[in-house]
Amino acid sequence: FLGPNGAGKSTTMRMVTGYLTPTAGKVTIGGVSIDDDPVAAKGLFGYLPESAPLYSDMTVSSFLNFTAEIRGLSGAARARALDRVLDLCFLDSVRNQSVDTLSKGYRHRTCFAQSIIHDPDVLILDEPTDGLDPNQKHEVRSMIKRMGETKAIIFSTHILEEVDAACSRAMIIDRGKMVADGTPEELRQRSPRAGALKVSLGGASGAAIKSELARITGVSEVEEAKSSEAGFEGVLIPKDRKVAEKFTHEVMALAAAKNWKVEELHTLEGRLDEVFRNLTSPDTAA
Helix, strand or coil: CECCCCCCHHHHHHHHCCCCCCCCCCCEECCEECCCCHHHHHCCEEEECCCCCCCCCCEHHHHHHHHHHHCCCCHHHHHHHHHHHHHHCCCHHHCCCEHHHCCHHHHHHHHHHHHHCCCCCEEEEECCCCCCCHHHHHHHHHHHHHHCCCCEEEEEECCCHHHHHHCCCEEEEECCEEEEEECHHHHHCCCCCCCCEEEEEECCCHHHHHHHHCCCCCEEEEEEEEEECCEEEEEEEECCHHHHCCHHHHHHHHHHHHCCEEEEEEECCCCHHHHHHHHHCCCCCC
16 A cells, blocks of 8 residues: 555555544454454554554563464464564564564564564554664565465555555555555556657757657657757657657657667656656545
8 A cells, every 4th residue: 555644555454454443444364354363363463553552571482472372372382483573673682682672673573573473474563664764674575575485465655665665566655545445466467658769869959859759759758857959868768658659769760860860769658756756646536
């Protein structure tokens, strides 16, 4: 779930996990209704809430043992679960350390470990990298991507780079409504720059080159990055993706006819940040 602050991400997570009752609709986890059978449904997922609490007077091992006991694990099964999450979350070196002495990164790993202690098929993570430094964010994203190979993971974020770093599907919500749903690539295709052509051409004045480029069929706009008497650098924005596919051929043909020097010519991917802004800006109709 991707959205700006206040879009409803945490509220959605709380409804999915049964901490808030939705006013409409129904939530099922693994086919089990969170409203009709909350105990059974909650046993099927792990949950990492935003700013997850810890018992600071416990050691890492004792806290995770306590969590495992709540999840119904005992004896050898609990011991195996503890060893598994300590290894997976790189906590073995601090297993006997008091939680209140841990760095923020290790505290976050400990919270993450409690959410997977019972090896659930579904993980629900609310802003899992919020407040972490770049290295810590990388660690969490790597864990999410690794576990995503065998688990269904739902997490909320307002950080666009996490979509490419850890997501196979993204849903953008704004003011409580879903406004987009698709793979990162599908969402990028909704950008005005999807299929745009970046050019750097020499051999004529920038003004003359820009004027000729603007006449190409299907060009919506020619964005100027740099213009001089010696050449032009900029981006050709297409009216739609279909016409964009012809841009490269037409620019090459035009350059040959005008005896321009082609210094750079490549098609741009759509930009997720543009899609996000277009869908969630204050001026967007609700």
